[in-house]
Amino acid sequence: MSVFSKIKNTFSVLKSVDIQAIAKLSEKVDLSEVMKSVGDLDERQLAGLMRMLKTKAKKGQHKLPPIDGDFYDLSLKLTPEQRKIQLKVRNFMEDEIKPIANDFWNRAEFPHHIIPKMAELNICGMSYEGYGCPNQTFLMEGVMAMELARVDVSISTFFGVHSGLAMGSIYLCGSEEQKQEWLPKMQRMEKIGAFGLTEPNVGSAVAGGMETTCYKEGDEWIINGQKKWIGNATFSDLTIIWAREKETHQVKGFIVRTDNPGYKAEKMENKMALRTVQNALITLTDCRIPESDRLQKCDSFKDTAKVLKMTRASVAWQAVGCARGAYESALKYTKKREQFGKPIARFQLIQNHLVEMVANLTAMQTMCFRLSEMQDQGILTDEHASLAKVFCSMRTRDVVSRAREVMGGNGILLEYDVARFVADAEAIYSYEGTKEINSLIVGRAITGYSAFVS
Structure with missing residues (x-):
């Protein structure tokens, strides 16, 4: 091979490394002088230069793998429709929530303006049949929970309380009339729900030690007691309240409208986690609830457990x-x-x-x-x-x-x-x-x- 051919090959490698870099290099050095210097190299020196340039070319072409926590590619098990929903939610979280997540978390405030935008995703009541719900699988419900929490666990919790616990209570324990009244509005996020089970003195032992009580008086139920750590309750339109009937000691569930007299929700302060979630201490004082707002298919804590x-x-x-x-x-x-x-x-x-x-x-x-x-x-x-x-x-x-x-x-x-x-x-x-x-x-x-x- 002639020296000219070797020089040509050398600059061919340089060109493959980075054309823009060569252009910049020509502004700094005399390329004709460089070619002359390369031409003066012996076979061993030229071979070394070629190896060095080829190594640089390979390094320049190296691409780092994408940032992706799905190492086993479980997303491939989703149908095209499911994958589309997943990516729609991911894009929403990246575009709408991620830029504001730290600010609202730090201020312990909730971004109410995102609720209408979230409603447009049409993911509330993901696995429920009818009432305007998507009627997707429980798998998709889980994937949605993951996608929401991947960016902001607080938003995922807000959604889980509303779509899972509150809507789920009505879906599993409510009468058909109650489902028709509430689920379509909640699915469209026109009405926001909360779920009141945990109490100030009772957490893990709530199944047998619930202190909130209820008793029937005519066509109304009177509820007294407190609930603690109730997410969404500072701004919810309804809260599912669980109370123990005084006479039978059985747990009953109620749809409590939060503008109802006798219902008071106070925001809990100074949390170190889920600061965006608006947890409340709820106090119920002779709160009167009509029989029509008692969850008709709940007769014991076993129904709550469902x-x-x-x-x-x-x-x-x-x-x-x-x-x-x-x-x-x-x-x-x-x-x-x-x-x-x-x-x-x-x-x-x-x-x-x-x-x-x-x-x-x-x-x-x-x-x-x-x-x-x-x-x-x-x-x-x-x-x-x-x-x-x-x-x-x-x-x-x-x-x-x-x-x-x-x-x-x-x-x-x-x-x-x-x-x-x-x-x-x-x-x-x-x-x-x-x-x-x-x-x-x-x-x-x-x-x-x-x-x-x-």
């Missing part, structure tokens, strides 16, 4: 979304953050943390995917839902902790998002049944012995 079982799967999916949001934020950060002259994603210890995170996340996703399949098949039990809630809420804690760790000091700043996920994971860990209570439900199922205190 609602909780249905929504517990979505809470497990929320945990997945929280973990995924933290993981993806951390992974993106490690690819951009440089220390010692290179991105920290190139360091072994950082990669170990990232692998632990994606392993936990993938295990959670596959568990929830199967959980929702069982729900769609009608074979879901309390213990199935409880195991997912236990495992996913625990693993989420680990994922967000590692996400915060790989970000160093920046991990505690809201602007990097992970700090919010770290805090919100603590709420997921506790609500819809604590780790201990859900563990005892699973323990009873696998041993045949109940370890609950009687």
Whole structure:
């Protein structure tokens, strides 16, 4: 090969590296002089230069993999229609919620202006039949919970309380007349719902220790008591209130209109998690409710439990979304953050943390995917839902902790998002049944012995 051919090949490689870079280079150096210098190289020197340039070309062509927490490509199991819905919700969360999430979380205020926009997604009552609901699968309901929590767990919780707990109570325990009156309006988010079960003195033991009471007087029910941690209740149009009948001691459910005399909701302050969610302390003082607003198909706490079982799967999916949001934020950060002259994603210890995170996340996703399949098949039990809630809420804690760790000091700043996920994971860990209570439900199922205190 002639020297001219070698020079031609050399500049052919240079051209493949970056044409714009060559143009800039010509402004800084005399390319004819460079060609002359290359022509003076011997075979060994020229071969070394060629190797160096080819290596540079390969590096320039290297593309980093996308930021994606779906490591096992579970989205491929969705139908094209389901995938379209998923991406529609994801785009909404990225475009409308992500830019404002930290600000509203920090101020502990709710962005009421997003409700009409959210209504346009047509995802309320995702798995319900009729009443304007989408009539999709429980799997899609779970995927939606994940997509919402992936950006903002507070918005996911607001939606879960309204669409899952409040609408679900009416859907499962209400009469046909009650369903017709409320579900279409709630599906369109024209009326917002809340769910009042937990009390100041009773959380895990609410099934047997509910202190809120009710009794019937003519065609009305009189309710007295308090409810605590009730999401959406500071601005909801209705709240599902559960109370124990004085005479029979059976739990009854009521649709309480929040402008009703005797109903008072006070915003809870100074929370360290889910700050955007408007939790309230509700006080009911001789609150009179007509018989027509009593949930007609609720006769005991077993009926309340049906609602909780249905929504517990979505809470497990929320945990997945929280973990995924933290993981993806951390992974993106490690690819951009440089220390010692290179991105920290190139360091072994950082990669170990990232692998632990994606392993936990993938295990959670596959568990929830199967959980929702069982729900769609009608074979879901309390213990199935409880195991997912236990495992996913625990693993989420680990994922967000590692996400915060790989970000160093920046991990505690809201602007990097992970700090919010770290805090919100603590709420997921506790609500819809604590780790201990859900563990005892699973323990009873696998041993045949109940370890609950009687």
